[in-house]
Amino acid sequence: MALSQHSSLSQQNNARTVGRRYQSLILMLIVTITLMGGVASRLVYLQLLQGERNRQLADDNRIRLIPRQPERGRILDRKGRTLAGSRLSHAVFLWPIANPKERWVEILPELSQILNIPLEEIQDRLEQAGYNSPVRVRVARSISPAQVTALAEFGQIFKGVQVEAEAVRNYPYGDLGAHVLGYTGEMNDEDLKARASEGYRLGDVIGQMGVEAAFESQLRGEWGGQQVEVDGIGQVLRVLEEKPTQAGEDVQLTIDLDLQRAVERALGNRKGAIVAMNPNNGEILAMVSRPTFDPNLFSTYITDAQWQQLQNQDFPFVNRALQGYPPASTFKIVTTTAAIESGAFPSETVLPTFPFIEVGGIQFWDWNRAGFGPLDFRGAMAWSSDTFFYQTALSMGEAPLIAWTKRYGFGQKTGIEIAGEEASGLVPDATWKKAELQEDWYAGDSVNMSIGQGYLQSSPLQVAVMFAVAANGGDRVKPHLLMGNQEAREWRQPLGISPATIGILQDGLRQVITGGTGQALNVPTLPPLAGKSGTAEDPPRLSHAWFGAYGPISKPEIVVVAFAENSGGGGGKVAAPMVRQVLETYFNGTVSTESAAPEEVISD
Structure with a gap:
C-alpha cells in the first residue's frame, strides 16, 4: 500500500519534469538563432544595403588620391631663351582624412611653428577641403632644407603630413620684364568659384597677370596623379593606378x-x-x-x-x-x-x-x-x-x-x-x-x-x-x-x-x-x-x-x-x-x- 502510493507520486513528479533537461539547450538554440539572424541581417544591411558606402569609407582610409600638378610651360624670348620656367622645390601637403578633427587640432599648432605660417591660414585651408577629404591639400611651398628635416623628424607624430618635391615657377632674371611676364599664384576662393568648370581645384596655381594670365590655357598643362594604398600612418604601400601629367605648352614671345x-x-x-x-x-x-x-x-x-x-x-x-x-x-x-x-x-x-x-x-x-x-x-x-x-x-x-x-x-x-x-x-x-x-x-x-x-x-x-x-x-x-x-x-x-x-x-x-x-x-x-x-x-x-x-x-x-x-x-x-x-x-x-x-x- 505504501509502495503503491510512492510509485504514483513518483510518476507525477516525472511527468512535470519531462523535457527540462532540454530546456537550456532549446533556449541556447533560440538565442543563437536570434543572434545569428541579427548578425546575418546586419551583414545584409552592411554588405548589400550599405555596402557601397562602407567600401568607400574603407577605401578612403587606406587609399589615397595623390594629384600631381603638371609642369607649367616655359615663356621664351624671340631667340628661345627662357624668361620663365620651373625649378624643383619642396611643398607640404595634408591628408585630411588621416586624422580626426581633434587630432588635427593638436598637430597644426606645431606645424605652424615649423613652417612659420599663421595657424589660421593652415586651418582655413584644411577646413575648406573638409576633414573627411581623401585628397591632399597643399599648405606650404618652397620650404627650406631645415624645415624639410624638421618635418622628417616629426614623421611618426605628424600623421597625415607629407613633404613632396614639386615644380615651382621660376623667373631666372628676377624682376626683368615683370609687367610683361606677370606672375603665378594659388587661386583664391573667388578664382576657384569662377573657374571650377574649367577643371581647376583647390591649391591650383594660375597666371595672375601679364603673359602668365593671358596664355593660361596654353601654359597650365594637364593634371595627372596616383591612386595609392597606404598603411595606418599614411606611408605608401603600393601604387594602384597612375596617370602621367602633361606639361604645358611653351609660349614664345616677340621680346628680345x-x-x-x-x-x-x-x-x-x-x-x-x-x-x-x-x-x-x-x-x-x-x-x-x-x-x-x-x-x-x-x-x-x-x-x-x-x-x-x-x-x-x-x-x-x-x-x-x-x-x-x-x-x-x-x-x-x-x-x-x-x-x-x-x-x-x-x-x-x-x-x-x-x-x-x-x-x-x-x-x-x-x-x-x-x-x-x-x-x-x-x-x-x-x-x-x-x-x-x-x-x-x-x-x-x-x-x-x-x-x-x-x-x-x-x-x-x-x-x-x-x-x-x-x-x-x-x-x-x-x-x-x-x-x-x-x-x-x-x-x-x-x-x-x-x-x-x-x-x-x-x-x-x-x-x-x-x-x-x-x-x-x-x-x-x-x-x-x-x-x-x-x-x-x-x-x-x-x-x-x-x-x-x-x-x-x-x-x-x-x-x-x-x-x-x-x-x-x-x-x-x-x-x-x-x-x-x-x-x-x-x-x-x-x-x-x-x-x-x-x-x-x-x-x-x-x-x-x-x-x-x-x-x-x-x-x-x-x-x-x-x-x-x-x-x-x-x-x-x-x-x-x-x-x-x-x-x-x-x-x-
Whole structure:
C-alpha cells in the first residue's frame, strides 16, 4: 500500500519534469538563432544595403588620391631663351582624412611653428577641403632644407603630413620684364568659384597677370596623379593606378632679352615706361614699367614683410606702358595730319609764332615763352612750337582733330594680348565733356588738345603705334607679344594719309633730331633717326617727359618711346637719352651698366 502510493507520486513528479533537461539547450538554440539572424541581417544591411558606402569609407582610409600638378610651360624670348620656367622645390601637403578633427587640432599648432605660417591660414585651408577629404591639400611651398628635416623628424607624430618635391615657377632674371611676364599664384576662393568648370581645384596655381594670365590655357598643362594604398600612418604601400601629367605648352614671345635688359637699364629707377616695337608688324621687342616687383616672390609664400615692402612703392603692379597720360607734344604728329588732311591748311603753310595766344580771355603760352618766328609744319615740329599748333586747332576746329585722333588708335585698346591690364585712354569731345563735366566744349579745349594736353589721355604703347604710322608710311599696326600671332603680325590698317602729308611728317620728325629738340640722338654712333619730344604738365606735380624715335629713316625697323612720370626736365633732356641708350644696344650691341642720365639740351 505504501509502495503503491510512492510509485504514483513518483510518476507525477516525472511527468512535470519531462523535457527540462532540454530546456537550456532549446533556449541556447533560440538565442543563437536570434543572434545569428541579427548578425546575418546586419551583414545584409552592411554588405548589400550599405555596402557601397562602407567600401568607400574603407577605401578612403587606406587609399589615397595623390594629384600631381603638371609642369607649367616655359615663356621664351624671340631667340628661345627662357624668361620663365620651373625649378624643383619642396611643398607640404595634408591628408585630411588621416586624422580626426581633434587630432588635427593638436598637430597644426606645431606645424605652424615649423613652417612659420599663421595657424589660421593652415586651418582655413584644411577646413575648406573638409576633414573627411581623401585628397591632399597643399599648405606650404618652397620650404627650406631645415624645415624639410624638421618635418622628417616629426614623421611618426605628424600623421597625415607629407613633404613632396614639386615644380615651382621660376623667373631666372628676377624682376626683368615683370609687367610683361606677370606672375603665378594659388587661386583664391573667388578664382576657384569662377573657374571650377574649367577643371581647376583647390591649391591650383594660375597666371595672375601679364603673359602668365593671358596664355593660361596654353601654359597650365594637364593634371595627372596616383591612386595609392597606404598603411595606418599614411606611408605608401603600393601604387594602384597612375596617370602621367602633361606639361604645358611653351609660349614664345616677340621680346628680345638683350633689348629688354637695355630698356630696363635706360629707365633705371625712375617711374615710367619704355616701349620698343617693330613699326612694320607690331612686334613688341621690349617693354618695361617702373616701379616693379620680383615675380618669384609669388611663386612661393610671400611674407608679410615682403608684401608691406611692395605696398610702400608707388603702385608697382601697374603697367605704366599701358596706362593713360597726356601725350604732350609727341601728339603734334596727329595735329599736323589733321590740319593738312582736313584741307584747312596747305602742306606748305607758314605761320607766325608768338609768346602766347589769347583765347577766351586766357593766355596760352609757347613753351619757350618767346615764340620762334615764322615756321612751316616741318619747323614747327622740329622746335615743337605750341603757338603754331594752337593756330591750326583754332582754324580747323575740334571735329577733324578728334576724328584723326581716333583714326590713329587713341581712345581704344591696341589689341595687345595682355589687354586686361590696358587702359583705353581718352579722346575727349563735346558729348563726353557735357556728360562728365556738365560743360560745353570751348575753343580752349581744342587749343589744349592740339599739343597733347587737356583731357586727352594716351598710353606709351598707343604713342608707339602713332610713331609707327609715320615710320611705315601711313599704316596703323597691332602691337602683339606672341611670336606666332600671325593675324596681328599681318594686320595693317591704312589711315588714308596722303603721301605729301607723310613726307612732311617724316621730314619734320627728322629735323627734330638734326636741329631741334631731339639733338641728343644726333650722334655718329647711330643711323639717321627721326623723333619727337614732349613735356606734359601735371600740376601740382612735376611734368612728365616723353620722347619717341624710329630708325633708320631709310627703312625703319624699330620705334622706341620713353616716358618718365613726373620727372620734370623736359622730353628732350630726360627721355631722349633713354631712347638713345636703347637704340645703341639695338643697332650696335652696346651694353650700358647705368641708367640714362639727363642732358643739358634745348628741350620741350
